[in-house]
Amino acid sequence: MGRSPCCENVGLKRRTWTPEEDQKLLAYIEENGHGSWPALPAKAGLQRCGKSCRLRWTNYLRPDIKRGKFSLQEEQSIIQLHALLGNRWSAIATHLPKRTDNDIKNYWNSHLKKRLTKMGIDPVTHKPKSDSLNPGQVKVAATLSHIAQWESTRLEAEARESTLLRSFSSSSAQLVLNKANALPPLQPPPLPLQPLCLDVLTACKGAWLTTLLKENGSTITGTLEAPTSTLNFSDKQLLIRNLGKSNNNNGEVKESMDNTVLVSNFMEGLTDLFIENSHDHLEHDLNDFEENNNYWNNILNLVNSTSPSIDSPVF
DNA sequence: AACTCATGCAACCGCGGCCGA
DNA sequence: CTCGGCCGCGGTTGCATGAGT
Numbered sequence: 001m002g003r004s005p006c007c008e009n010v011g012l013k014r015r016t017w018t019p020e021e022d023q024k025l026l027a028y029i030e031e032n033g034h035g036s037w038p039a040l041p042a043k044a045g046l047q048r049c050g051k052s053c054r055l056r057w058t059n060y061l062r063p064d065i066k067r068g069k070f071s072l073q074e075e076q077s078i079i080q081l082h083a084l085l086g087n088r089w090s091a092i093a094t095h096l097p098k099r100t101d102n103d104i105k106n107y108w109n110s111h112l113k114k115r116l117t118k119m120g121i122d123p124v125t126h127k128p129k130s131d132s133l134n135p136g137q138v139k140v141a142a143t144l145s146h147i148a149q150w151e152s153t154r155l156e157a158e159a160r161e162s163t164l165l166r167s168f169s170s171s172s173a174q175l176v177l178n179k180a181n182a183l184p185p186l187q188p189p190p191l192p193l194q195p196l197c198l199d200v201l202t203a204c205k206g207a208w209l210t211t212l213l214k215e216n217g218s219t220i221t222g223t224l225e226a227p228t229s230t231l232n233f234s235d236k237q238l239l240i241r242n243l244g245k246s247n248n249n250n251g252e253v254k255e256s257m258d259n260t261v262l263v264s265n266f267m268e269g270l271t272d273l274f275i276e277n278s279h280d281h282l283e284h285d286l287n288d289f290e291e292n293n294n295y296w297n298n299i300l301n302l303v304n305s306t307s308p309s310i311d312s313p314v315f
Numbered sequence: 316a317a318c319t320c321a322t323g324c325a326a327c328c329g330c331g332g333c334c335g336a
Numbered sequence: 337c338t339c340g341g342c343c344g345c346g347g348t349t350g351c352a353t354g355a356g357t
Binding site (some may be wrong): 014016036037038050051087088090091101102105109280310 | 344350
């Protein structure tokens with residue numbers, strides 16, 4: 001493939017944006033919108049390529065960007081979302097209002113990755129460095145991995161939907177929308193926008209709890225004792241399978257999972273971690289139980305609270 | 316004070332996808 | 337269907353700055 005460079009200053013030294021350049025770019029966009037990026041520099045009187053201008057605007061000048069230190073909650077969100085979504089920074093960014101993908105990526109690479117490594121957790125797989133599972137644990141981990149894969153797909157789709165909604169809110173996209181107003185109106189998203197994943201994550205949590213209790217000699221078998229669910233495990237599996245399917249234009253049902261190549265080892269890793277911990281420390285399972293239960297609740301809360309909706313702040 | 320090294324992050328590159336001609 | 341332009345994304349680079357010696 002390959003493309004010709006978009007600007008003539010390729011190979012030259014990087015040039016930091018000056019306050020004057022920022023001012024020019026800001027003033028131009030505020031007055032005219034960015035329009036076509038390649039055409040913008042000439043119109044705005046900037047000796048930059050369009051790509052550079054776009055980057056400067058999206059990562060720095062946009063008025064709705066939050067800069068500065070990441071809060072503890074944001075850090076947790078990044079770690080958890082990275083575990084689910086991998087290096088899909090833009091998707092992660094849709095769940096962190098006012099943070100740019102570049103900002104998150106930099107923060108991950110310079111801070112969080114190192115911190116996880118220090119903790120003995122592989123920042124890529126989110127697995128603890130040493131792992132040894134028995135066959136039963138492997139089975140559950142595989143199931144949860146499958147579930148997590150679906151969840152990754154969903155989060156990604158959600159991110160795409162969010163982007164679409166944002167783009168439709170912009171003036172230029174509105175023009176496109178107006179041009180296409182002969183088309184059937186867009187269906188509003190179902191309200192409330194309760195993420196479907198909630199049940200899946202709940203299922204994950206439930207599956208983990210079940211395993212833990214089994215490991216601990218509990219008599220509880222198939223029922224997932226998750227707070228928001230009364231489905232048994234086979235019901236969950238059915239639900240998950242159905243959620244993983246989608247209708248294409250021909251009305252055929254196909255497995256959307258098959259079309260996704262996603263790196264989502266988080267659940268697996270997390271499960272490994274939890275299961276391993278519980279296996280190794282059955283004697284203090286109560287503590288583990290409480291701690292891990294809280295962790296799952298955190299994830300559920302996170303996804304619940306940060307799922308993009310039309311009410312989400314517009315970037 | 317001067318130098319080196321490490322770190323953070325802004326800026327850039329190149330690829331893939333989308334869309335219109 | 338193909339081609340070319342544009343956009344968005346993830347990975348990488350390199351500058352600025354602070355810490356350490």
